[in-house]
Amino acid sequence: MTRTARDFGAERLREADEFAVAAERHVMHCRHVAEAAEELWNSGRQTQAVQLVRDEGEELAVMLRHMPERPDHATQLLTAVVNLWFWWAVHDGEAARGLQYLHRLLPVCHPDHPAVLAGGWLAAWLTAPADPRAAGELLRTTWPEAVMAGDDAALGRIAHVHGLLALYRGDLAAAAEHFREAADTTPPHAPAGPSTAVSLAALAVAQAGLGTTAARHTARRALSQPGVRGDTWACLVARYALALSDHRQGRRSSALRRARRTLASLDDRRPVPHAAPALKQLIHDIETGGPARIYVPAAEPDRTDVPPRRLLACLPCP
Template sequence: MESMGHMGKSPGTELLWGEPVSADQLTAAEQGYARCGPAERFLWERLSVFEGAFGREAVREVCASDALPAGEIQAVLDRLAPLALLPVDDLFDGEDGAPRYWMPHPMRAVGARRLTERGDRWAVVLRHRRWCVKLARQAADWWQSGRQIDARNLALRELPDLAAAMDPTTAPLSPSAEADTSVEIAVSLWFLWVACGRVAEGHIRLRHALSLHSGPLPARALWLAAYLELEAGRPEDADPLLVQAWAAAVRDGDDRCLGMLAHLRGATALFQGRAREAAAEFREALALMEEHPEFGPSRELCWVALALTLSRTDPEAAQEALDQAVLDTSARLAWTGRDLWADAWAHHARAELLSWDGERERAAEHARRALRAHLHLGTAVGAACAAELLAQMRVMVGRMTSAAHLLGAADLLRASVFEETYRPAEYCATSRDRSETLLRGLLDDQELRRAYEEGARLGLFALAGEE
């Protein structure tokens, strides 16, 4: 996990930001700094506030000042880059193919010390945090507008800097002075934590920011805290947060959050196997949601959740809910793009309904699509649940080894992402229990154990590609 708290420390020659910096490295960096002109030194100092890689637009927004206008930054950056920066080939696409750079730790140490001596450090840190708020908002907007992979990639690409800004102790003055900013960034990135599988990280970062928040806690922050507890397999810890969030939403007049909370109450009830209550909550959420929500789960996701709730008790009503999700998707496509998260769960619901109708091959294909879609987004909860559903389909057509492979890989995924105390939703546990009961009746313990181990070795990405 990224280092936290570095911006509030005085830079020195010891361990800097979690990286050892030797005296020889610092000497070489100081010599490079001395060879620079005034403008290059000025920019060098300001670039030291960046945690990760950065592009030209970020440099303009964070580093520009009266002494170095935005219009001059590009020329100065081009001169400075060979002396103090390394070009970066990001895993995720940059700004329209524009080059991105990273400042090595010795150069950052020199820049940070000089920036502090100049008396500008905290002003630049604040500009950096405002830039991080803008980034998080942009990522959230992209998610809502159907650019979900772009939103995830943007958030991951900038996560080192966003992580620093989510830590209130890195802010000037006191931690409480910037706690609102830290909470806002963490909440804007809700999709990264919940839909893209970084539950534990989101829980740590949000909890840290909220612990230093001095005023009334925002309703959406409490909603996210509850969601993260649920995704971590702790519905009993989500319940009190849901109550607090509802009171805060009423206090703040946040009608959108009331709809989000109804959806989350439904998800909590579904997790615990209370299908009737879950269906009622999802219907309330749909009544409260606007046509194109500007934050949080979409209407398509809520319709799909209702379909999942009904799929094992009222298939006809579940199909009607899926049909409504398709209608909402059509309306969304006229306005923006697809909701890939809702699509993944829709495949899961279709697999359940097709299995009910005895169409096992088609059911298995939709379960496989659900698995691949969740893996593409990074959703561990959804991927494990889809893998276990697909395993059930494979058992039903006599593919015992393939089913056991899937269960072994799902076990490894859960063990690598969640705590040992994690327990899956009742909804998912039912599929798992059915499969294991059938497998244990057809394979002996040694055969089953070997198949589980082989599945864990292969992994869900490989297994999801099998026909």
């Protein structure tokens, strides 16, 4: 159904005083789809999670486009946006849309709701490539709330985003410390955020960039985490770290074989689009004799992000 047809249908429902019932039904559907997608992602069925979001994408977009009129609806929709964190954070072209949803929903939700805290670190993650300073401000606002709530999962995710910010500014030592903290703090199988294995794999990447021998051990530790075989994201980052470490240590042939083999394993159904350009950059560096560079995704072109001050105003005061 086209957007025009949906808007026309919504107007007819309002005229018939049936809009509230239809809105309740659509909010519940949106929440259930997001919960199912997050459960698929967290349980190792990441390709299925991505496919579910693609299949339901239009329904989700329609519900999230319309500003909810009731606070309980806003809370449910914010929870749905947080549950779809992987769609906004991992997929190309979705970060700006996720930020727009967070900006619309955060101000109308009760500040003590757990989804508001999760929305804070997620907003920082989505802001980081385009505006690292603003992302840091969001994290500084969110961190005290996570401490007061005793939310180890949120504290671990905040540390992970700090690690990403350190990578963006080229401070590999700081990145390694933050990713280590994230891996140590995030509870096993905590939903709605990167897994411990992902943080360990990111730590291995930072260590590989530093040229430390610990990178291989950390990457293999990531690959040995319970349930990691279904965590495509963690596996790809860890294997990228191993190839990067080989290149950094002068084992060019081993690095090239590993990177090519990992790249060949990718297909269009894989849920981690940044893996291919990272591996291609590494292969190019190896083949041309260039230095070992860590791939950092660029900010999306033509992004129209929510101004950071407006996002900060949506979060509870520390």
